[in-house]
Amino acid sequence: MSIEESAPVQIAVAGEALIDLIRNPDGSYLPCLGGALYNLCRALSRQGVGTLYLNPLSRDRFGRALAAQLADDGVQLARPAPVQQVTSLAVVNLTEQGHPDYAFYREGVADRAVTAEGLTQACAPLPALQLVCTGALALDARDAAVYLPWLQAQRAAGRCVVVDANLRPSVMPDLAAYRAQVHAALTEADIIKASDEDLEHLDVAGPDALARARHLLAANPRASLMALTLGGEGAWLLQRDGHQCFAREARPLAVADTVGAGDSFLAGLLAHLLRQAAGQGVPFSALLGGLASDGCRSALAHALASASLCVQERGCVPPGWAAAQAWAEARPARTG
Numbered sequence: 001m002s003i004e005e006s007a008p009v010q011i012a013v014a015g016e017a018l019i020d021l022i023r024n025p026d027g028s029y030l031p032c033l034g035g036a037l038y039n040l041c042r043a044l045s046r047q048g049v050g051t052l053y054l055n056p057l058s059r060d061r062f063g064r065a066l067a068a069q070l071a072d073d074g075v076q077l078a079r080p081a082p083v084q085q086v087t088s089l090a091v092v093n094l095t096e097q098g099h100p101d102y103a104f105y106r107e108g109v110a111d112r113a114v115t116a117e118g119l120t121q122a123c124a125p126l127p128a129l130q131l132v133c134t135g136a137l138a139l140d141a142r143d144a145a146v147y148l149p150w151l152q153a154q155r156a157a158g159r160c161v162v163v164d165a166n167l168r169p170s171v172m173p174d175l176a177a178y179r180a181q182v183h184a185a186l187t188e189a190d191i192i193k194a195s196d197e198d199l200e201h202l203d204v205a206g207p208d209a210l211a212r213a214r215h216l217l218a219a220n221p222r223a224s225l226m227a228l229t230l231g232g233e234g235a236w237l238l239q240r241d242g243h244q245c246f247a248r249e250a251r252p253l254a255v256a257d258t259v260g261a262g263d264s265f266l267a268g269l270l271a272h273l274l275r276q277a278a279g280q281g282v283p284f285s286a287l288l289g290g291l292a293s294d295g296c297r298s299a300l301a302h303a304l305a306s307a308s309l310c311v312q313e314r315g316c317v318p319p320g321w322a323a324a325q326a327w328a329e330a331r332p333a334r335t336g
Helices: 036-046 061-073 116-123 141-156 175-186 196-201 209-219 261-280 284-289 293-311 321-330
Strands: 011-013 018-023 029-034 051-053 088-094 100-105 131-135 160-164 191-195 225-229 235-239 244-248
Touching: 011 036, 018 061, 029 036, 029 061, 036 051, 036 061, 036 131, 036 261, 116 141, 131 141, 131 261, 141 160, 141 175, 160 261, 160 284, 191 196, 191 209, 191 261, 196 209, 196 225, 209 225, 209 235, 225 261, 225 293, 235 293, 244 293, 261 284, 261 293, 293 321
Parallel strands: 011 051, 011 131, 018 088, 131 160, 160 191, 191 225
Antiparallel strands: 018 029, 088 100, 225 235, 235 244
């Protein structure tokens, strides 16, 4: 089935698709499909959003598995023909708290076989496309000539830009260049997502995470909305006009691991905002410019529920729309 024959694409996502080799207690490694932007594609499609993955996948066994899972989840491929390059690998050791610690192998790999022109051409014929998203490893300074021109072209075409900072500083050879590239990408964003750890790695000024988030939003005047995630301590949504809302799970969760939690959070947030825009009959950009306080709170609650369901599974298992809505209704979050 071609892209034109499939569900209308509302979001196009560019970035890494890889295999997470997750260390088991006995020292063996379990291969799991992953990559922040790959996970985001799956999570968005499971939430009912027409999603296009822009990067190529390898013809090797791992690449075929990545492609098959995207197909199962309803994600469309801009480049369905596999490429010769191998699949990226990430070796993941989990801390006692279930947080992942990564080492990446990404030279000469399939998901980096992209150009700015190719990404732009893939987005051009999509009339329903409203948002483009990137972040994480795509913000490597060595790929600056790919993703930044593409984001700029999408802004010029009237699409909203979403950037998930999602830093991986331990695997970047030049941290200063990496930090500069992340900041450059954030200047193109209409929506920014960052964790408290991301803000520390970016050297954003402020005495605490919320103050740093406000500072980052103020420093990027194109952005209308910023999501700040705090792990088990909840999340904030900050708006350009100064309004903000907070949510945190009211009761502790049985956390299996946190792989894919941030990706599921962002997918839940974007899916809810897209539904709000459709329900009001306005373009997504218009919704962002006038997001009501109740719309902000309900979107945050849905995003938090999406992440909460994910962390209770091993690996990235994003929930669907109905499951996240049911969780949010059954277990109302603490708000502020």
